[in-house]
Amino acid sequence: MEKEKIVSIEDRIPKLKQARKKKANRRLIFYLSIFFFLIAIIVYLQSPLSHVKSIIVTGNSFYPEDEVIEQSGIAKGTNIWTINKEEIIQTLENDPLIKNAEVETKLPWTVEIHLIEHERVGYIKKENEYYPVLGNGTVLEESKIKRLSGDAPLLLSFSQEDVLVEMSKELSNLPSNILNIISEIHWTPTDKNKNDITLYMTDGFMVQSSIRNFSEKMKVYPSIASQLEPGSEGIIHIGVGAYFEPFNQEITEEEIISTDGDE
Template identity: 45%
Template sequence: MVEEKVVSIEDRIPKLREARRKKSNRRLIFYICLFFSLISIVVYLQSPLSYVNQIKVVGLDYLNVDDVISYSELTTSTNLWSFKITKIEEKIEKMSHIKTATVKREFPNHVLIEVEEFQKIGYINNGDSIQPILENGTILNSFPLSDYHGDAPLLYQFSDDEYLQLLIEQMAQLPEAIADHISEIYWEPTESNPYLVRLNMNDGFNVVVSIRQFSNQMPSYPSIVSQLEGTTGTIEMGSGGAIFYDENNATNQNNETEEDEQQSDVVNEEEVINDESEG
């Protein structure tokens, strides 16, 4: 049999005491650190460092930074930890220009507000000035036409708000890739169809379509144009399909008609001359 080593109690006592001493020291250090951490937190919360020192707003295109901060109701007298982020976001999103808002705390005392504005879908042309239109139907203050950068189509002749609002709703549903093709939109109602609009496209084509069918019909524009290479004209869209009127052919036909009329006039003149000579 293997003899078991026997350790006397006298030998074990010093080791047990050392282990207990180390454990007590670790516990003491933990409580001291916790105490100073709590003291630091209290001092921080009572110091100016815990109050908002800077508010940064990003994502703005046509809104004023001060307006957004005013809606947030945050000031330099606001404690960084005294407000709920969701409440501030809700306040900012009440602005008619703002689609979404995200608020973040940045240590030690900064606040970051990230906003997404509603997109511009067009401009109302008032002659010397234009008014941006947002996708939610909000119409902004006017600014000089000379500051227009072609980032959205110009709208002309919309004298009735009912048809304008309906067009805005339709344009908001239009894919951005299609909207980028549109340069100008004219409201040209007729007695039989007050919803008609004419679109001038960036690639030289014109489109006649009903406002009520706008978002359903316009997505087919690229595929229609791809079949009409080398020509320009007017595309009339309707529930039954699309009809294309070739301007080149119309011009040629008009020229041929004018030439025929001129030749006919020459022939008639010759006949008159012959008649007079015979007489």
């Protein structure tokens, strides 16, 4: 057998030193990279590059963009990393006209505010002028108009604010295809039920119902109206059940239409 080659310690020392040096250099580069990265972040945070330069507002119809921005408290030049989204959202949603708000930051310097406003569900009349009513019952006193456009029903005799609020919330949950064919809604309370209402529809029918669960009950209206003879005149009662009552005629069994629902 050949004699094994023996490497002396003197031959290995230079290689060990070289390996240690490479390892130390890699460690130094790693720490320097972290150091300069942190320096870059500090410089960025202190520089105009991190300041808000663009504020975009979407979904606003009641307020102009500049009023929404002012209400949010965001200003150009604000450090984008100091913006408290939750606080801004809470501030905006405290406004009675705003149903939902979202705030989004987009680097390097853009802030987007997305709004969902309460929808107009009706009008009330005061001294020959009409005021829009929102889905939360808020009356827009500063948005009065002289003539109705037919885009929402006229709400009459709603003298109690809590009743108007409840009615408005029900209308906000009503499908638009049904809301658009309601011309007038009258609050007609009785000793038995303070929630009774009478509706006048654009197709000529009257409807008697109740505010409670109104949005659910009225979903059957198109089906009921489609079953009636053209030119029929009368009242459609929608409550526990539903039936049609012709004007000046007695109700027959054939005119009773059963539906599910509660008063």
